Amino acid sequence: xxxxxxxxxxxxxxxxxxxxxxxxxxxxxxxxxxxxxxxxxxxxxxxxxxxxxxxxxxxxxxxxxxxxxxxxxxxxxxxxxxxxxxxxxxxxxxxxxxxxxxxxxxxxxxxxxxxxxxxxxxxxxxxxxxxxxxxxxxxxxxxxxxxxxxxxxxxxxxxxxxxxxxxxxxxxxxxxxxxxxxxxxxxxxxxxxxxxxxxxxxxxxxxxxxxxxxxxxxxxxxxxxxxxxxxxxxxxxxxxxxxxxxxxxxxxxxxxxxxxxxxxxxxxxxxxxxxxxxxxxxxxxxxxxxxxxxxxxxxxxxxxxxxxxxxxxxxxxxxxxxxxxxxxxxxxxxxxxxxxxxxxxxxxxxxxxxxxxxxxxxxxxxxxxxxxxxxxxxxxxxxxxxxxxxxxxxxxxxxxxxxxxxxxxxxxxxxxxxxxxxxxxxxxxxxxxxxxxxxxxxxxxxxxxxxxxxxxxxxxxxxxxxxxxxxxxxxxxxxxxxxxxxxxxxxxxxxxxxxxxxxxxxxxxxxxxxxxxxxxxxxxxxxxxxxxxxxxxxxxxxxxxxxxxxxxxxxxxxxxxxxxxxxxxxxxxxxxxxxxxxxxxxxxxxxxxxxxxx
Amino acid sequence: xxxxxxxxxxxxxxxxxxxxxxxxxxxxxxxxxxxxxxxxxxxxxxxxxxxxxxxxxxxxxxxxxxxxxxxxxxxxxxxxxxxxxxxxxxxxxxxxxxxxxxxxxxxxxxxxxxxxxxxxxxxxxxxxxxxxxxxxxxxxxxxxxxxxxxxxxxxxxxxxxxxxxxxxxxxxxxxxxxxxxxxxxxxxxxxxxxxxxxxxxxxxxxxxxxxxxxxxxxxxxxxxxxxxxxxxxxxxxxxxxxxxxxxxxxxxxxxxxxxxxxxxxxxxxxxxxxxxxxxxxxxxxxxxxxxxxxxxxxxxxxxxxxxxxxxxxx
Numbered sequence: 001x002x003x004x005x006x007x008x009x010x011x012x013x014x015x016x017x018x019x020x021x022x023x024x025x026x027x028x029x030x031x032x033x034x035x036x037x038x039x040x041x042x043x044x045x046x047x048x049x050x051x052x053x054x055x056x057x058x059x060x061x062x063x064x065x066x067x068x069x070x071x072x073x074x075x076x077x078x079x080x081x082x083x084x085x086x087x088x089x090x091x092x093x094x095x096x097x098x099x100x101x102x103x104x105x106x107x108x109x110x111x112x113x114x115x116x117x118x119x120x121x122x123x124x125x126x127x128x129x130x131x132x133x134x135x136x137x138x139x140x141x142x143x144x145x146x147x148x149x150x151x152x153x154x155x156x157x158x159x160x161x162x163x164x165x166x167x168x169x170x171x172x173x174x175x176x177x178x179x180x181x182x183x184x185x186x187x188x189x190x191x192x193x194x195x196x197x198x199x200x201x202x203x204x205x206x207x208x209x210x211x212x213x214x215x216x217x218x219x220x221x222x223x224x225x226x227x228x229x230x231x232x233x234x235x236x237x238x239x240x241x242x243x244x245x246x247x248x249x250x251x252x253x254x255x256x257x258x259x260x261x262x263x264x265x266x267x268x269x270x271x272x273x274x275x276x277x278x279x280x281x282x283x284x285x286x287x288x289x290x291x292x293x294x295x296x297x298x299x300x301x302x303x304x305x306x307x308x309x310x311x312x313x314x315x316x317x318x319x320x321x322x323x324x325x326x327x328x329x330x331x332x333x334x335x336x337x338x339x340x341x342x343x344x345x346x347x348x349x350x351x352x353x354x355x356x357x358x359x360x361x362x363x364x365x366x367x368x369x370x371x372x373x374x375x376x377x378x379x380x381x382x383x384x385x386x387x388x389x390x391x392x393x394x395x396x397x398x399x400x401x402x403x404x405x406x407x408x409x410x411x412x413x414x415x416x417x418x419x420x421x422x423x424x425x426x427x428x429x430x431x432x433x434x435x436x437x438x439x440x441x442x443x444x445x446x447x448x449x450x451x452x453x454x455x456x457x458x459x460x461x462x463x464x465x466x467x468x469x470x471x472x473x474x475x476x477x478x479x480x481x482x483x484x485x486x487x488x489x490x491x492x493x494x495x496x497x498x499x500x501x502x503x504x505x506x507x508x509x510x511x512x513x514x515x516x517x518x519x520x521x522x523x524x525x526x527x528x529x530x531x532x533x534x535x536x537x538x539x540x541x542x543x544x545x546x547x548x549x550x551x552x553x554x555x556x557x558x559x560x561x562x563x564x565x566x567x568x569x570x571x572x573x574x575x576x577x578x579x580x581x582x583x584x585x586x587x588x589x590x591x592x593x594x595x596x597x598x
Numbered sequence: 599x600x601x602x603x604x605x606x607x608x609x610x611x612x613x614x615x616x617x618x619x620x621x622x623x624x625x626x627x628x629x630x631x632x633x634x635x636x637x638x639x640x641x642x643x644x645x646x647x648x649x650x651x652x653x654x655x656x657x658x659x660x661x662x663x664x665x666x667x668x669x670x671x672x673x674x675x676x677x678x679x680x681x682x683x684x685x686x687x688x689x690x691x692x693x694x695x696x697x698x699x700x701x702x703x704x705x706x707x708x709x710x711x712x713x714x715x716x717x718x719x720x721x722x723x724x725x726x727x728x729x730x731x732x733x734x735x736x737x738x739x740x741x742x743x744x745x746x747x748x749x750x751x752x753x754x755x756x757x758x759x760x761x762x763x764x765x766x767x768x769x770x771x772x773x774x775x776x777x778x779x780x781x782x783x784x785x786x787x788x789x790x791x792x793x794x795x796x797x798x799x800x801x802x803x804x805x806x807x808x809x810x811x812x813x814x815x816x817x818x819x820x821x822x823x824x825x826x827x828x829x830x831x832x833x834x835x836x837x838x839x840x841x842x843x844x845x846x847x848x849x850x851x852x853x854x855x856x857x858x859x860x861x862x863x864x865x866x867x868x869x870x871x872x873x874x875x876x877x878x879x880x881x882x883x884x885x886x887x888x889x890x891x892x893x894x895x896x897x898x899x900x901x902x903x904x905x906x907x908x909x910x911x912x
Binding site for chain 2: 118
C-alpha cells in the first residue's frame with residue numbers, strides 16, 4: 001500500500017450530473033486519499049447524493065454523469081481479475097462495475113428499514129455479498145458470524161437466522177455496515193447512514209463505522225446534512241450547494257474559520273445560533289430575498305457566534321420546578337400549575353388485546369403520565385422513537401382514547417367524549433405535522449387547504465383571512481391559487497402553519513414540525529413559530545426528537561423514556577444540568593460541532 | 599403459526615356455512631315452481647300438488663335447508679327435479695372436468711403472464727416494453743368466448759390440428775391433451791393478459807425498492823439482482839391476484855364449456871337453469887363457492903410462506 005501513498009484512491013474530475021438539460025451537479029473536482037475520511041455536506045437538492053451514486057455507478061434512470069471518476073490501483077482482488085489497477089468508473093462496463101461494487105467500493109444507504117431484502121434471512125444476505133466476489137469460499141457461516149459480531153450484534157448465530165423486520169433500525173444499519181465491510185473495500189460510501197436513527201443509536205453506529213473503516217484501512221466518503229455528525233467521523237469536508245463544491249478543507253479549519261459565507265451561515269443555522277441582540281435564530285435566506293450574508297447580522301467569528309446558544313439566557317420559565325421520576329414511590333405531577341391550559345393526570349395507554357384464552361400480547365405505550373401546561377407556555381416533549389410521545393400526542397388531541405387517566409383542555413375533560421361533542425376542541429387545538437409533503441391534500445389549492453376549517457365564512461371573508469395568514473407566514477398572496485406540489489418543503493410547512501392558525505386556536509401542537517426540513521429552513525420556520533406564538537398568544541406543545549431544537553424553542557421540557565416522563569423542568573436547566581441518567585445519556589449523544597473544535 | 603392456521607380454517611368453515619345459507623335461500627325465494635315447470639301448463643292443480651309433495655318442495659324453507667345442507671356435506675346432494683336421478687355423482691363428474699379445465703387455464707395464464715409481465719417491466723423504457731404492454735392490453739380487450747371461437751376457427755377448422763369440442767378423461771392420455779388444449783388456451787389467454795399487467799406493475803414496483811439498489815451495490819448485475827431479490831418480492835402481490843383471477847376463470851369456464859361442448863359444471867349449470875332444477879343449481883353453485891373459498895384459503899396459507907413479515911410474531 002505504501003507504493004500508492006502519493007496517488008489518491010479516488011479522483012473525481014469535472015463531474016457533471018444532468019437530467020435532460022438540467023445540471024444537478026456542475027463540474028465538481030475532488031480527491032480522496034487512501035485511509036482518508038471525507039465528509040460531503042449539503043442540504044437537500046445540493047447534489048451530494050447524486051455525486052455519491054455516480055461514483056458507484058447507481059444513478060437512476062434519466063440521469064447522466066459526465067467527466068471522470070477514477071478509482072486508482074490497489075492490490076488486485078479476486079473474481080475476473082477486474083479488481084486492482086485504475087478503473088474509470090464512468091466508462092466501465094456493467095460487468096466491470098459489478099465486480100468492483102461490494103468489493104473495492106461499497107455503500108451504506110440512508111434507510112435501514114427498506115435497504116435489506118425483507119424476504120431473505122440476514123445471514124443469507126451477508127453470505128451473498130461474500131459469495132458474489134469470492135465464489136470459491138467454502139462454508140461462509142463462520143465468516144458471517146464473525147461479521148455480525150464485529151458490528152456488535154448480540155447473539156450472532158441467532159441473528160443470522162432472523163429476517164430484517166425482526167430487527168430494530170439500528171441493528172439493520174449495523175447489518176448494512178457489516179455487509180459493506182464484508183470484502184474489506186478500499187472505499188466505503190455512506191449516504192446519510194444515521195439520519196433515520198435515534199441519537200443514542202446514531203452515536204453507536206458512527207463509532208462502529210469509524211472503527212471498521214480504520215481497521216480495514218479503507219477510505220470513507222460520508223454524505224450528510226448534519227454538521228455535528230460529520231465532525232465525529234471525518235478528517236476533511238466538502239461543502240456543497242446547488243451542485244457545486246463551495247468550500248473544502250480540513251474539518252477543524254472549515255468549522256472554525258469558514259471562508260465561504262454559505263459555510264458560515266450553515267454552521268450558524270446548524271448550531272441554532274441566535275442573533276446577539278434580537279435573540280432570533282440566524283437564517284440563511286430570507287424568504288423571497290437574495291441569500292443573506294450572515295455578516296449582515298452577526299459580528300465576530302463563528303466560534304464566538306456559537307456562544308449565545310450555550311449561555312443560558314434569562315430562564316425562560318421562572319418558577320417551574322425541575323423534577324425527575326423517582327426510582328420508587330408515586331409518580332410526581334410535572335410542571336404543576338393552577339388553572340393550566342392542559343391538564344394530564346395518570347394517563348396510560350396500552351396496545352394489543354387479550355386473546356380468547358387470556359393470551360395475546362399487550363404493549364404499554366404510555367405508563368402513567370401526569371403534567372400541566374400553563375396558558376401561554378411553550379412546552380417541549382423530547383424522546384426517542386418508541387418512547388410514547390406520539391401516543392401522548394394522540395391522546396392530547398383526543399384522536400385516541402386512553403386506557404386510563406384523563407386529559408383536560410381549558411378546564412374541560414376531553415377524554416371519553418364523543419366526537420361531535422369535541423367540535424370546540426377541534427377549533428381551539430391545532431396540529432402541525434412532521435411531513436410537509438404528506439400532510440397537505442395534493443388536490444386542493446392553498447386557499448382551500450387553509451380555509452377548509454372556516455365552514456361558516458362567506459367567500460370574501462375566506463379570501464381575506466387566507467391572504468392575511470399567507471402574509472403572516474411569509475408567503476406571497478399569489479400562492480393562494482397554487483397547489484401544494486408547487487412549493488418547497490419549508491414553504492409547505494408554512495402553509496401547514498397557516499392552516500393550523502385559521503381557526504385562531506388557543507393551543508398549537510407541533511409534532512416534529514421542523515424535523516423534515518433543512519437546517520437553514522428550520523431556523524426560518526422556528527423563528528416564524530416563535531413570532532406567531534406571541535402574536536396569537538398560543539400555548540404550544542412542541543414534540544421533537546431533537547434536543548437542540550426543543551432547547552431553543554421551549555420554556556419547559558419533558559423528557560420521555562419508555563412511556564414515562566423521566567425529567568421535566570426549564571429547558572435550559574434540564575439540558576445544562578440533567579438529573580436523570582437517561583437525560584444525561586441523551587444530551588451526551590447529540591453530535592456537536594464544537595466537540596471537535598474545543 | 600398453528601394457531602393462525604386453525605383460526606383461518608375456522609373462518610373458512612364459517613364462510614362456507616354462511617354461503618350455503620345465502621345460496622339456498624336466495625334460490626329458494628325465486629319465483630317459479632319446479633313441479634309446474636316439469637308438468638307444463640296443462641297439468642291439473644292436483645297433479646302439480648302431488649309432484650310438489652313427492653319432490654318435497656311443499657315443506658317450509660328452513661326445514662329443506664337443514665336437510666339439504668346435511669345431505670350436501672355427507673355426499674347425498676338430493677335428487678334432481680328434472681332427471682329424477684341423484685345429483686351427487688353428476689356434480690362430482692362435472693366438477694372433475696371443470697377443475698381440470700380451470701387448472702389448465704391457470705397454467706396457460708401464468709405461463710403467459712410471468713414472462714410477458716417481467717419483460718415488459720424490465721424493458722419498460724424501450725420499444726419492446728411498450729409492445730409487450732400493447733399485447734397484454736389487446737388480450738384484455740378480447741372476450742374469452744370470442745377467443746374460443748377464433749381458436750376453433752384456426753386450429754380446428756382451418757388447420758384441423760385439434761378437435762373443435764368434446765372431452766376426454768385424463769386417462770385417455772394424448773387425447774385428453776388434444777381436447778383440453780383449445781379451451782384451456784381460450785380461458786387462459788385473457789386472464790393471462792390481465793395477470794401480465796399485475797405482474798408488470800409488481801416488478802416495476804420492486805425494481806424501485808431500496809433493497810434492489812443494495813443488491814446492485816453488493817455487486818450483482820441488474821439481471822441477477824432481479825432474479826435473486828426482485829422476483830420473490832414481486833410474487834407476493836401476483837399470487838394474491840392469481841387467486842382472485844381463479845374465481846374469474848371458473849365463471850369464464852361456464853361460457854367456454856358451452857362453446858367447446860364440455861360436460862363441466864358450467865354446461866350442467868346452464869341446463870339446470872333451463873329446467874328450473876333447483877337442487878342441481880344449488881349444488882353446483884355451492885361447489886363453485888367452496889372451490890373459490892378453498893383457493894383463497896390456500897393462498898392465505900401460502901402468503902406467509904413467501905413473505906416472513908406476514909407470519910405471526912413468535
